[in-house]
Amino acid sequence: MPQGSTRKKALYALILLAALGQAVLLPWLAWKEAQRQAFDAEAELALAFARDVRYRADQIVRQVDNGIALLVRSGYPPCSDQARALMREVDLTSTHLQAIGYSRDGVMVCSSLGDAAIELGSNSFVTGKGTRLFLNVPVGSRTGSALMAVERQGFTALVHRSLPLDTWTAVSGVSVAVMQLDRPRDGRPIVSRGHVDPAWVARLGHRRETAFADDRYVVAIVRSPLVPSVAVAALPLSRIAARAESIAIRLVPAGLAAGIAVAVAIMAFARRQMSVAAALRHGLAHHAFILAYQPIVDLRTGRCIGAEALLRMRRDSGELIGPDLFIPIAEQTGLITRMTERVFELVEQDAGHFLARHPDFHIALNISAADLRSASLLPSIDRLLQRTGARPANLIVEITERGFVDPATARRALAALRERGIAIAIDDFGTGYSSLSYLESLDVDLLKIDRSFIETIGTGAPTSQVVGHIIAMARTIGLRMIAEGIETREQAEFVRRQGVEYAQGWLFGKPVEFRTIEQLCAIEAARPPGEMSDE
Numbered sequence: 001m002p003q004g005s006t007r008k009k010a011l012y013a014l015i016l017l018a019a020l021g022q023a024v025l026l027p028w029l030a031w032k033e034a035q036r037q038a039f040d041a042e043a044e045l046a047l048a049f050a051r052d053v054r055y056r057a058d059q060i061v062r063q064v065d066n067g068i069a070l071l072v073r074s075g076y077p078p079c080s081d082q083a084r085a086l087m088r089e090v091d092l093t094s095t096h097l098q099a100i101g102y103s104r105d106g107v108m109v110c111s112s113l114g115d116a117a118i119e120l121g122s123n124s125f126v127t128g129k130g131t132r133l134f135l136n137v138p139v140g141s142r143t144g145s146a147l148m149a150v151e152r153q154g155f156t157a158l159v160h161r162s163l164p165l166d167t168w169t170a171v172s173g174v175s176v177a178v179m180q181l182d183r184p185r186d187g188r189p190i191v192s193r194g195h196v197d198p199a200w201v202a203r204l205g206h207r208r209e210t211a212f213a214d215d216r217y218v219v220a221i222v223r224s225p226l227v228p229s230v231a232v233a234a235l236p237l238s239r240i241a242a243r244a245e246s247i248a249i250r251l252v253p254a255g256l257a258a259g260i261a262v263a264v265a266i267m268a269f270a271r272r273q274m275s276v277a278a279a280l281r282h283g284l285a286h287h288a289f290i291l292a293y294q295p296i297v298d299l300r301t302g303r304c305i306g307a308e309a310l311l312r313m314r315r316d317s318g319e320l321i322g323p324d325l326f327i328p329i330a331e332q333t334g335l336i337t338r339m340t341e342r343v344f345e346l347v348e349q350d351a352g353h354f355l356a357r358h359p360d361f362h363i364a365l366n367i368s369a370a371d372l373r374s375a376s377l378l379p380s381i382d383r384l385l386q387r388t389g390a391r392p393a394n395l396i397v398e399i400t401e402r403g404f405v406d407p408a409t410a411r412r413a414l415a416a417l418r419e420r421g422i423a424i425a426i427d428d429f430g431t432g433y434s435s436l437s438y439l440e441s442l443d444v445d446l447l448k449i450d451r452s453f454i455e456t457i458g459t460g461a462p463t464s465q466v467v468g469h470i471i472a473m474a475r476t477i478g479l480r481m482i483a484e485g486i487e488t489r490e491q492a493e494f495v496r497r498q499g500v501e502y503a504q505g506w507l508f509g510k511p512v513e514f515r516t517i518e519q520l521c522a523i524e525a526a527r528p529p530g531e532m533s534d535e
């Protein structure tokens, strides 16, 4: 099997793989996005529950603190009539307290409920601030539910154990808890409903709140600003899968459609690239390439001093295709070196005789990065000079900033060209990454100021200053300049005044056959500076 055909098949396979990859990748990304959105939504729900628990727990803490502080500040003797009256008042005005009273040795001896002694129970612990919490007060309260007690400075408040957890959680399987931070009680919560893992609290770190997923739950933890405790809410992880599925029903088909669209676009682009590449090969084999020449003028004298050779491809239909359409593909497919060789042959045919007779006339040729690496560049140039009798000084080689991607190779090739006496011009300067100091180190002769900068002259645009800076810097490092894309007298006059030596653009002439250049340049010699030529 011929090598070219094997390479083509491998390329097709690679493109197909890339297209299929997109068709799979985008739905997969959509599924991942659905999972992310589902987690975010469940985490937000868990956080809402935990914030609610924290808010209620903090309200209880505030009412207990205020009630006890009021009794302590009153200075009434414990269980005196005034003290009892105050206890009742606190009880009545506090929405979250079941009772408040005076306690001694784990027994409430009198309270807002009366004189009946209330045992506070044995299940108790002391918080970091010296407050004692009795978690199971063994009495039937007004409602008959389990109570807990908070005791400080001899006074005790009774609250429902379930009160902080009594939030609206219209979701099945939700766990909620309030947990101690400073003395974690072996991880046991102060109050809880459902399953709570003590290890979760450590994941809060120094944050105010957090949400995460472990292998069974989506967990939210919120810190209390009042006391060293946290509120915890956990939702079953299975909810994420259910929610992700419902989001995925919307997202995955969109991802699939986008994946297929991208895959089709890749295939279409590849087919186009390949068909353009095939057309270029056909063009090379059938001499379909021609050169147009655009005059370059000396701004001081107005004389035409040379021309840039610009490649075009003539289709079988006669239609001319511009280089912008095929040079990038020729560069990508490696056809550019054969194309550049063809350019040298065309210059020889079109202009060889003229160059030999006009040593001061220059032909500017565009060279790509691949040409600088190619072993055929120098022999092709030598052949052109030999066959036509032209001098190296008749040639200018134009290299874009992209040509310097591999600086070592570029330096070697440029040195060889300059040794022969061929001038080097940097094309499209300013559109890439080169700095002027970098150009200085590369040893070039001419700088072509890109049309995009010339266009800004006289527009008042902020970027219109740039062209002045480029010119000033190029002058300091001794580079001669060609301003490209000159369309108006104003632009020509501006660059001339700034000291730019040469110019090219529609003001002086569009790309034409070399025969026209020969006539034009003869006429230009007698023309005053900057006057537009007829095409």
Ligand SMILES: Nc1nc2c(ncn2[C@@H]2O[C@H](COP(=O)(O)O[C@H]3[C@@H](O)[C@H](n4cnc5c(=O)[nH]c(N)nc54)O[C@@H]3COP(=O)(O)O)[C@@H](O)[C@H]2O)c(=O)[nH]1
Residues within 6 Å of the ligand: 294, 308, 309, 310, 311, 322, 323, 324, 327, 343, 366, 367, 368, 427, 428, 448, 451, 484, 485, 486, 487, 504, 505, 506, 507, 511
């Ligand atoms: N590697 C190679 N590159 C080549 C070759 N031939 C051309 N090219 C590069 O293709 C780019 C497009 O060239 P083209 O479509 O020929 O356009 C040139 C001029 O027609 C255009 N121009 C010149 N003056 C004006 C103007 O006043 N206004 C205006 N709107 N356009 C104008 O600019 C192009 C010349 O640009 P440059 O080369 O930067 O001087 C172009 O980048 C070519 O370099 C080839 O053989 N090999």
